[in-house]
Amino acid sequence: MEGVELICFQIIASVGTARSMYIEAIQEAKTGNFESARTMIKEGGTVFVEGHHAHMGLLQNEASGNKPEIGILVVHAEDQLMSAEAFGILAEEFVDLYERIAKIAI
Amino acid sequence: MKNIVLICAAGMSTSLLVEKMQRCAKDDNYDCQINAYSMSESTRVIPDADVVLLGPQVRFNLAKLKVQYPDKKIVTIDMVLYGTMNGRAVLDVAKKEMD
Numbered sequence: 001m002e003g004v005e006l007i008c009f010q011i012i013a014s015v016g017t018a019r020s021m022y023i024e025a026i027q028e029a030k031t032g033n034f035e036s037a038r039t040m041i042k043e044g045g046t047v048f049v050e051g052h053h054a055h056m057g058l059l060q061n062e063a064s065g066n067k068p069e070i071g072i073l074v075v076h077a078e079d080q081l082m083s084a085e086a087f088g089i090l091a092e093e094f095v096d097l098y099e100r101i102a103k104i105a106i
Numbered sequence: 107m108k109n110i111v112l113i114c115a116a117g118m119s120t121s122l123l124v125e126k127m128q129r130c131a132k133d134d135n136y137d138c139q140i141n142a143y144s145m146s147e148s149t150r151v152i153p154d155a156d157v158v159l160l161g162p163q164v165r166f167n168l169a170k171l172k173v174q175y176p177d178k179k180i181v182t183i184d185m186v187l188y189g190t191m192n193g194r195a196v197l198d199v200a201k202k203e204m205d
Contacts, residue, residue, distance in 0.1 A: 009122075009188065009189050010190075012162075013188040023166040072118070073118075073122075076119060
């Protein structure tokens with residue numbers, strides 16, 4: 001497997017894992033485990049950065065004059081990246097909300 | 107014939123991994139069918155599967171699916187194996203689950 005295809009898979013694997021972790025964090029918060037929820041968001045952020053770096057590789061490649069062939073896999077990888085980023089932001093909000101609800105419920 | 111089902115968000119990136127796994131299965135003379143589906147197709151395809159492999163991006167569904175299908179072998183695909191499109195290693199994981 002070569003160049004762009006491999007980078008796309010690195011992006012999808014990393015940001016996809018991050019996205020799963022963000023959602024798992026919300027699920028943790030739902031059951032009242034706020035500390036582990038926040039740990040998951042943090043770990044998700046670390047994995048997300050790996051995908052972000054892979055994506056940076058694509059950008060640098062283009063900036064240095066090697067215009068990549070944009071296939072549907074690149075589009076899909078970017079879509080996953082943006083989706084994961086949004087989930088990360090929302091996961092933090094959801095965890096805060098569940099925590100606030102838990103305090104009220106007591 | 108064994109039925110290996112892979113599930114990811116759209117069934118798109120995983121279909122490339124499936125191609126690689128199919129090639130390895132052919133090399134091994136391993137009689138199986140391997141297909142990729144999206145999460146929305148899961149209820150249709152999981153009942154007939156011998157093993158279900160979840161992509162990293164749908165990993166968060168694992169607990170839910172295990173409750174829905176307690177008798178099914180459902181595992182997640184390792185992030186590094188997925189990211190390097192390691193069809194050989196993923197096929198071996200599937201085979202090991204079905205042993």
